[in-house]
Amino acid sequence: MKKKGKAKQRILQASFGIGLILFVVLIELVAVHPSGIYSYTQQGYKEFKIGLSKEKVLKKINKRKTIRTIRVCDPDRVFELKSRRLFEMEVNLASSDYWLCPDRTGKNFLFLFRDEILERILLQRLRFGKKKEGSILFSQCNPEIINDVEKYLTTIEKLKVFYDTDS
Structure with a gap:
């Protein structure tokens, strides 16, 4: 029994x-979320709203404890937090229209500005085993690619691209 x-x-x-x-x-x-690149041009992503100024985007970045590095393109420079001090708006940061921000949670942000206003956010999400398969868009400052991001995303990019448009 x-x-x-x-x-x-x-x-x-x-x-x-x-x-x-x-x-x-x-x-x-x-x-x-599936692996790929998420393009935000309508509303934005969470607290990062389309239409914010560079100063306001920097304040939002400073509120995110998971972003500790900002890499800017043209001029090529890396800003890294090594203490509790927050990012400050420096000349190179203010003059660049492309900010690459890796997040400690595995996401990578690319903020694209036009006339000092946030125009587009690209967010790269990679699944656990695909960290090495990321897009060069988030690892290199290539002016040819960044100046025509839409063409790159539609023709060359290997990762799936998700758009926030209504259609």
Whole structure:
């Protein structure tokens, strides 16, 4: 009698474990964003709203504890936080229209400005095993690519691109 009870308990434990694994896989498929590049031109992404000035975007970056580096293009320069001090608007930061910001959570931001106003946000999300397959858009300051981002995204980019447009 005791052996039957233990066997039922083992079967129950195994089925609970398998059910839990299936639940995790389901959440992974449904709830987690797929790998790719997300382009925001309408509203923006969370607190980063399209139409903000560079100073306001920098304030929003300073509120995010996960962004510790800003790389600017043209002039090519890297700003890195090494203490509790926040980013300050410096000449090179103010003069650049392209800010690359890697996030500690695995996302990479590319802020594109026109006339000192945030025009577009590109967000790269990579899944766990695909960290090395990222776009060169988020690792290099190539003026040819950055000046015509839309052409690059539609013709050359290998990652899937998701747009926030209504159509």
